[in-house]
Amino acid sequence: MTPYHAPVEDMVYLLDAVLGAPATLAALPAHAGFDAALMRQVLDEAGRFASEVVAPLNRSGDEVGARWHQGQVTMPPGFREAYQAFWRAGWPALAAEPADGGQGLPLVLEAVLYEMLSAANHGWTMAPGLLHGAYECLRHHGSEALKARYLGRIASGEWLATMCLTEPQAGSDLGLCRTRALPQADGSHRIEGTKIFISGGEHDLTDNIVHLVLARLPDAPSGPKGLSLFLVPKWLDGGARNPVVCERIEEKMGLHASPTCVLRFDAATGWLIGTPGQGLNAMFVMMNAARLHVALQGLGLLDAAWQKARAYAQERRQMRAPGARETSLIIEHAAVRRLLHTQRAWIDGGRVLAYRTAVELDLLRHHPETSRRAAAERWCALVTPVLKAAFTEQAFLGASDCLQVFGGHGYVREWGIEQHVRDARVTMIYEGTNEIQAIDLLVRKVLGDGGAALRALLQTLGADLDPSHPADAAALAPLRALGSLAQQLVDRCRDGDLAPAHAAATDFLHCAAVALLGWAWARIEAAQRAHASPAPEPCRNGAMAFKAWVAPRFELHARLVAQTSQSTAETA
Template identity: 65%
Template sequence: MPARQSLADIEFLLTEVLQAPARWQALAPFADTDGDLAAQVLDEAAKFVDSAIAPLQRSGDEEGCRFDAGQVHTPAGFREAYQAFWQAGWPSLSCDPDDGGQGLPAVLECVLFEWLAGANHGWTMAPGLLHGAYECIQHHASDNLKAQYLPQIASGEWLATMCLTEAHAGSDLGLVRTRGVPQADGSVRVNGSKIFISGGEHDLTDNIVHLVLARLPDAPAGPKGLSLFLVPKVLEGGARNAVVCERIEEKMGLHGSPTCVMRFDDATGWLVGEPNKGLNAMFVMMNAARLHVGLQGIGLLEAAWQKASAYAAERRQMRAPGARDTSLIQDHPAIRRILATQRAWIDGGRVLAYHTALQLDAAQHSTDAAERAAAQRWCALVTPVLKAALTDQAFHGASACLQVFGGHGYVREWGIEQIVRDARVAMIYEGTNEIQAIDLLVRKVLADGGEGLAALLEALPATPAARARHTVLVDITHQLARAAQADPELPYWVADDYLRAVALVLLEWAWGRIETASRAERWSSPAQAFARWVLPEFDMRAGILRERIAQARNTKAESAAAV
């Protein structure tokens, strides 16, 4: 995906639609960051992505990673590209200057990683967890650990992993068996195995910092007994730690990223945060990762759209309606609908993701307590929506873009099939999309009876038609809260439908912002596609939710009558 091809669109969304320069200049750490500086950063980022990362996309997929006696060799060019990446300062864009970072707004880092994912998803898996690891260590590690590891994580000189999953546990972290035994010197000895560890072993950096969920000896059962430990590949002084990569997985996609089975054999580590509160520390990392996975969805869909759009502009096939001769396939209504619909998701998704990044900075740096609270509410409610809705659309939308190529899309030559393969995993990792939906509805929306969501929607400018949809969603939410008291399973049955409904009203707000800023043809075509082909799904989801609520009520009434 040529990053520079989307640069003008992104600058328009940031400056004209979201008024980002004014918003971040209102926050003390970014008072000197104006639109010109941001444009310069993004221009250089686009050049780097296009010249250093994108050319390795196909070769990295075809060569893949090689496993040899515990060592992992990444595809040709990957190490050199990564060394250039961190030495140019790209991982440290939004890190604190006190840690060696550049102190820039989070949204600039978000744009960079969106581009990286679209250009070369496999390579981008390596630095993808850096920011989350940085936040986790910065907020929860001891001063000694920060001094020893934070500068190298902030700069990207060392990469990091998130070691959660075990073969028997999957998403149920309460079943984790890995153990950490305290030592007299304040360290711990970590024993256990982890699977699906992206970048658990590689040759990109000289050290890898593993953040490992495990249990202390007397920890309570379940997730409340988990602690977090920092376990480096290489110890201070240069000795290799007892961390072993047993194998790498053969996968559907992401061949350029090693997905490792890791074993810890009395490995030396240190506690991060408080004992038995590892999930609190780890969720800082996971929440950062979930926003970035949503951005991966945008980047991958943009890459697929660019390929399909370029192909449609040069391929002739049959006569389009009203034409006298063979036509470019971009003139056929079916193809125009595919391309405009995916464009609607990309543009609207960008507004939501970038607005969320701006809210992250507001939540951390605003001096207004009410603004901080509103920003925190937005991030808590919208992050699972972005992760689930945008990765779902990345896969299904990329598949639709493959359809534009016909049979040519199914063969490797055109590169679209790789995007479809690579995109599929984003619906699974960092919490499956089903878990995101449950997190949204059960843990966040229903936890306060829907009041937080209602307040979020009330604060959004809306047309009368959009406000009517907000009213419908809030009413359904209150009905779900009441019905769930009698049928606790109900929210779990309908969580996916609920998340889609929320995503659609948020996208409607995003498109309202775009249309307010510009009525140019570039934006009007996808705006029409959103109204015609995307937004009507809201009525379908609302109908499903109402029907399921009615069924739950009827079941309750029948049970009461039987008694």
């Protein structure tokens, strides 16, 4: 089995040569001391931790899995020790504010760290995966008393956190939640209800778990506006166990090392976070951060699968490639190269988009100019659902393609590739299904303002390209076509009938993904022209593959948008 190796060289090239991230970040007062050398130092250490500490636990974590017994969950061997080393080394606090005990480094470094960790061991990484979102949620919405008690421990990772939204009858429609919160004389609340699909709801990695729970106050209105957010710890001050009961953990297709829990709150003690009835607004701080990290999970899992498949293809001999006189390495066969190089088109182009989005989050957080912060917010609002949906889907499909490289050997556990296929599948579902991401993009964010934000984003992207250069001109064409497609849908839905948009949303999102990838690859090629040092070999293969096998998908999805929206309007 090929071990995962964090591709720090590739990541640094994209961050520095392509995106100019160190210079952009150093211009912010909060990161005035940041430079390429510090970025490289942090990512080198992150790569070592992911490759040498976390990755070796992946196989045993999948095979042993998390174990439930009488309400308690035991994590696979080595997981607790690795997590304790992780938080004591300061990794969860990488981007937290110094006032909260954090290191105050850019969010983009945290994003790259979690891509590495997800590639190395997706199951283990699920445990700290919500820390950043929980930290931001409590930091922005928590009372001073709650922040004094919990914020530092969440920022450091000493205590892990969960996001308790889903209930048996309330999946994507959170307005159906029934969990109740009853006010108490001391200002606390008694939380009663059942939550399902709670990642890390019970485990032995940390001494406490902080649950952030959506619940309904007495006399609250029905629907999402009646939901409030509460902090409910596993252990209360003084050492008493809060009555939060793990009834079971789910038996799943993948992610065996991550306990997906059914939690029962039996009049558990909790405290209100933020304003009553504004629970979803506070929770979305967690969810938006989580959606970018899920996109990075997809990129990491796809890269891990590609690493295994390429190593196998470079060693395995089968048949003769055209023009060869003897049995060839399978990487010499054009069909295999296509499978492998296509994944590079998604991985490296996707990294440019995801890393740029993380830099935009840094700008949103720290830039002194209101107009630049507004542009950063627009980028994140429009690009994040595309990243989450398109790159988690490609993680699953691409990992399956990588399994194909192994032939029958890929279907057996020995080579480890089938685990990536199983683990990747859930990324298309959690943190908002990919269909919901598509509807969010088109219906809420494009049609919601008549396409104004998208037009502004497309102008920003186009300004980075030189129409006189063939590669840039090729990237401009789908961006302009995407704008036209959006305008057609805006015009078609002016009468208030959104059915055509709902039907066409998934294909519209795929159009946006291919157009954004085209911009990303134009930036990569521009960096290669501007720098004497060549791009890493995977980048060069990905550039060819994008033009040959990914870019043509834009026209297909654009036709499907037109056909689907038209047929829906005609049959309504």
